[in-house]
Amino acid sequence: MEPLLVAHRDPHIDLSVSAVEPFTLDPAKAGFFVPGNRASSEENPMGDVIKSKHTRLYIAIGGTKVIRVTRLRSVGFPDGQASEIDISDFDDDWDQFVAGRKATGSTTIEVIYDTVDSEELEALHTTGKTVNFLVTAPKSETEGADLPEAVDGVITPPTDVLSKQYDGFVQNFAPTVADNDVWKATMTIRGSGAVKTNRPAP
Structure with missing residues (x-):
């Protein structure tokens, strides 16, 4: 013991x-x-x-007209997976590849359905027009980015906050209604081209 x-x-x-x-x-x-x-x-x-609070989504629906998507719940960005090109030959023991063209994907945006503001979003689905999207980071804990301007259908990004920008069209607009809830809608955006990151001026 x-x-x-x-x-x-x-x-x-x-x-x-x-x-x-x-x-x-x-x-x-x-x-x-x-x-x-x-x-x-x-x-x-x-x-x-970067917090999601006061993140804003703007869409250029005309040459100079920009709208803000209100009652925003979630927003995404199209991915850009690169294709592959096989460059293997008879002398290789292992397959050899290099990156090929990047394929722009799709993303979704969820909003609370509004009897007024959602009308312009539904119109984008009806026309199938490719438009310019801009997602801005918040300016502060209490304020979002101001409404930007557009030139020839392309939004001029703000210089005081980070933002991401891409082109695309509304591939689908699907409202949903659940019990004891509000009407919501999910937009599927088919991207066209790359997603550009705009950084604030130093």
């Missing part, structure tokens, strides 16, 4: 609550985003995360 070990408290060590120094966490130094505080991004080389 092994001997029983008994722990004895050192009388010279003060374990009272008053002897413990308080600790305060500085969010900026910890790498968290603090609105209006540039120190967080300067000390964190990974940059700040």
Whole structure:
């Protein structure tokens, strides 16, 4: 039988609550985003995360006319998977490939169906017209990006926030109604070309 070990408290060590120094966490130094505080991004080389709150979606439905999609619940971007080209020959032990042309995919946008604002979205589905989409990051915790302008059907992105931009047409517009809920609608957007990232001016 092994001997029983008994722990004895050192009388010279003060374990009272008053002897413990308080600790305060500085969010900026910890790498968290603090609105209006540039120190967080300067000390964190990974940059700040972007919250979805006050993200906005704009669509150029004419040469100079831009609408904001209201009651937005989710928004996506078309993917761009690259095709592959086989360059293998008789001397290769393994198949050899290089990247080919990128295939623009589709994405979905969900909104709460509105008796007025959804009418223009349904019209885009009816016409099948390829239009320009712009998704903007929020300006702050309380404000979204302002309504931009368009030239020849292409939206001019804001210079104060990050945004993503692409062309596409509304392939499907499907309203849904669930029990004890509001009407919603899912738009399927077929992308055309690349998704462009617009970064704010330094």
